Amino acid sequence: RLQQSGGGNPALAMARSREQRTPVIREIRVENDSKVGDAVIRRHIRQPLGEPLDMDRLQKDMGTLYGLDYFERVQYRVTPLDERGSALVIDARGKRSGTDYLRLGLNLSDDMRGDSAFNIGASYRVNGINQLGAEWLTRVQLGDRQELYSEFYQPLDAGSRYFVAPYLFGEARNIEAILDNDPIAEYRLERYGYGLNLGRQIANNGEIRFGLGQAWGEAEVRVGERDLPSFSFNEGYYELMYSFDTLDNVDFPTDGEDIGLLLRQYDSGLGSDEEYRQWQLELNKVFSVEANTWVLGGRYGRTLEEADVVTSGFILGGAQELSGFRQDALSGQNVALARLIYYRRLTQRSLLPLDLPLYLGMSLERGRAWNNDNAFDSGYINAASIFLGLDTPLGPVNFSYGFNDEREKALYLNLGKSF
Template identity: 35%
Template sequence: MGADIVIAIDISTPLLTEQELTSALKMAEQLTGLLTRRNTERQLASLTSRDVLIVPPLGHLITSADFDKAQLAIEIGEKEARKQQNRLRRLSVPGTRYNSSMAKQHVAASTRTAADGSWSKPGSLESSTEAGIEAAAEVNDRMIDFIRFDNDSKLSNVLLANLLGVREGEYLDLDRLEEGVGRIYGQGIFESVTYELVHDNGDDGVIIKARKRSWGTDFLQFGLELSVDTSAGDSRFNIGAAYTKMPLNDRNGEWRTGIQFGEDPGIFTEIYQPLGYDGKYFVNGVASYWRTNFRLFTDGKALSEYHVTTASIDLAAGMNLGYWGEIRGGYRGEVGEVDILTGLNNLQDYDFNNGALYLRFSVDKLDSATFPTMGYLMRMEGLLSREFLGADDDFEQLGLMSVGAKSWGDNTLLGRISYNTTPGDDAPLQNMFQMGGFLNLSGLQQNQLSGQHAAFASLGYQRRLFKNRLVQAYAGVSLESGNTWKDSGDISLSDTITAGSIFLGLDNALAPLYFGYGYADTGDDSFYLFMGNPWF
């Protein structure tokens, strides 16, 4: 890199000993470490006696994923650096010379030419402390004369500028700038997003360099559901995958298609398209085909079992509320049939049509959709089914759901509450609310309960047991309460079912994985293997 003297800091995690290789996760961590350690040792071998090497004794106490231990890492690093202060002091310069050097570093090394869009050095650059952008403390009083983007993705620079949230003609605020850079990176398609403060021909500005993921911006997700009801001797199995193409265009559209095999087979395709470069308004369309097993239970025993087959569309438009929520409205249309597999002789097969308008308001400030540790999520939805919209029946439904997470250290409390109601007690079979399954009255069979009304509340605790570059492992428990009712007059807290679960979870790049056991006070218990997101 042309440096005369290198100050190197080695914070790599040491390789595990043979005695420490006690599990498959440890082996995976060791393989990852071997790949990075070889490069680290090659770089360390290139150091000379003039260079300064600082090796904070982090060991396995603090790894690259231990963001919550950042303060401790700083303290250990500072202590180790002070041991080298005599060598470091010889490399220091007077304050005036330092300020001048910092100003030169902030001068633009490049600017975009009008001819071919390539990057080249400006023809005239100031380098004095007065003319350049000076370091840290004096940066925030500078007016931003220009903002330029070096962006190799499909996304429009206009869209990136809106995400950045910093405008030409404003005074530079580094906190706002870094927050905006974080929003750009948070789109999930960039490998890196960096910024540079520059000075060009008397103007101060910012260059944003956004590099898309070198391994691709599309991604594949997997899902798995396996439950065994030990009390009823019944089992349930589904497996699926979904492919997401993003960005679909320069406005950050997305296209997602998935398929599922098993007891509830189906296929769907969905498109999400912002209407402008500010991302405020959008349209969303979904087409799907599903065959779902539907059971009616009385006193824990299945009286009848149905196949409900539906082909549906969901067309919606909405508005994003900043970066924390949205409001959308749309139309849902379905055609389908109900086939009686087992049950009473007076039950008959029938066809049905659904047509409804809906309005949904949602707030999402959770930090993760898989294993959340802080924040909250809330959804409220109202649905209006009418014959003139294509439905067989007129009815209304309302729903509310909220999730909250709070953490301290590696410990997290998760609370969830939901309430769904059909005010007229008149929704047809295929539109009834269902309950039962992992973290949704654990111990019961999947969707064992159904009714015109449903209420649920749970409190969960999870603790992070282990983490490395590939996975994080959790253990948790939950306490749950809820039920469904066919008539509003039957709703009663004294009629709720109490259930609970214990589980192990793995958060990884493919999909969250849970293995758990649930028990309900009805005497039902089940084992679960779940890949996906059971909290919502």
């Protein structure tokens, strides 16, 4: 009867035949010569034992493993064990060229009135330091804004779900002091500090961190009224950070979204001279139609209590950050920025391994910076820019011209990764 029923129903007979061809996985093995341990690879394979092979799930898992950037290739094969099932073998070959990354960046801005800003930077990331996949990132920048940042990222389990990340940093930048909307001085602000974050990865695209940090520094008058006091300061803070990133390209994305949230509370119990809270939210949503791409986004930052305006300011200014102003030209305890960026790919996709996409685009922006004491409020500023970009294996090359309704205009050149 069963044979007759199957024979009388071709669709049912085909389904049974497909089920018989799908192997039941009784065992999962890992063949691995990379820096990370077998347990890390095994943790990313979600195939249940004793069940038929789930090809859709396996393909996603293989893509996730390859995206970890430790492997030259990741393959699988199914090896029969007996009549009751088979073994799924994951073959992971480590990168022969190494997994460490060096990135260089340079950015220039000139307001065409004799004032310019220049920064050059580099970052170096060492991957796979131990079998859990620890990483060490160091970033250095020289120029108008100087920075040294170093972080050690240590996963606490094979699945990299939980991690600890100690860091240290030093920075120096110029901050304008403004009274009644008129600049009265420019300070050179230096800050040094360290901190520790505990975090958890959320799926493959997000993470949340909680940590604490301490910093100290000084601010000296660089330009302007010499009678204004120089001062030193101490900071201690708790912070909570959330990030989510599905962009398909860091420099010229065509799809995805990017979300970042920072909450920080400065507390005298951690050695802070002042007690206040700050938060900042940044959003970007990307969508495309054929060769045309739009990026809709912005950021919003607030300082919730009274604090020294020199040490508690957010930064605005530069290409697509209120274009027309030079890099980091505006500082305020509160900032708001909304923008729409459009670009179109001018070159066809190449069939060769080397593809150099060329983009032509523009941006429309509206933003504001202000302090809590009302001594400074830029009001809402409208800005725009046009740019030409090239995506190269060494990083993006971007040349742009920006202007705004404050009669400010500037030329920008960015080579490689900006930090």
